[in-house]
Amino acid sequence: MKEQHKKDSLNRLKTVRGHIDSVIRMVEEERYCPDIMKQVSALQGSLERVNRVLLQNHLETCVTHAIQEGRTEEIVEELMETMRYTAAVTGPANPKEST
Amino acid sequence: MKEQHKKDSLNRLKTVRGHIDSVIRMVEEERYCPDIMKQVSALQGSLERVNRVLLQNHLETCVTHAIQEGRTEEIVEELMETMRYTAAVTGPANPKEST
Amino acid sequence: MKEQHKKDSLNRLKTVRGHIDSVIRMVEEERYCPDIMKQVSALQGSLERVNRVLLQNHLETCVTHAIQEGRTEEIVEELMETMRYTAAVTGPANPKEST
């Protein structure tokens, strides 16, 4: 794993862990549900960015090596499979953008 | 907050917290990126289910009270706003059976 | 269905229909895949907004009536079920926001 991607994803994950603790407190204190929901959604967004870092790392390392060695079919299949289980490739883009 | 929803969302959030720690270890050990990505995605799914519980609680309590008191417009506007910031109402995908 | 929501969702759906035709042409002309992908994603976003309009209409009409008639449990259950099949309640928020 590239040092920069490892550091970046670790920082983000540790931030998420701290943020989770504060969301747990919000539930314990029975704060207003929409406020908690926004925080939970922010956590999902942070995890999404972790996965983007991991994907970029994967593309720059394993996928690149595999293609250079002629194992394109195999690595693309695995990548599509990963995104089948883990991912919406596109999603509804940016719900905030217009209403 | 209804006791059942509070308990359910707290249990789920605490499970996420433990799961985050194991994902952090996976990154530290530089495990295979697609394997980590799948775990991160599972975390996102767990948080999604937390938000569903909170939404259900909100509908059953605050939204119901507001509508009974004739504050429909106001509460629906707030709900749409909450989902504007926090949410894809639909999304391209079929959420996993909740677990 | 409220006139405003009906008109709004119909306009959006008809725009999507026209947009689909242009995406079909892009594929027929074998345009650059990332360019097509962005258009497909824009379509998903447009459909997302249609569903928000429909959800708002549903909340303002059927859900409100049901709650006023004391059928809260039933209507919330149906709503959660609708969003179970059709929806990510939250989603990863806004992927664009930070990188």
Next chain:
Amino acid sequence: MKEQHKKDSLNRLKTVRGHIDSVIRMVEEERYCPDIMKQVSALQGSLERVNRVLLQNHLETCVTHAIQEGRTEEIVEELMETMRYTAAVTGPANPKEST
């Protein structure tokens, strides 16, 4: 574009176009909103699968060529950018089995 991917994505897009027409009719007939929402969501899922086909094609053709020519950094950057604008890489949900 590979013939198989072109044909597949065109077929899917044309199915979406027909499906949109039936959703427009549902709105015109003021059918029950949750029923319409489920259909709109199915459309989003179909578009998601179109984008997966296009992504797979892009990986197997342009991305592979670029990496073989040593333009890894450039092509990965563009890919991440495409997915930044078009995509949730992961999302909270498990995409339906492609059909």
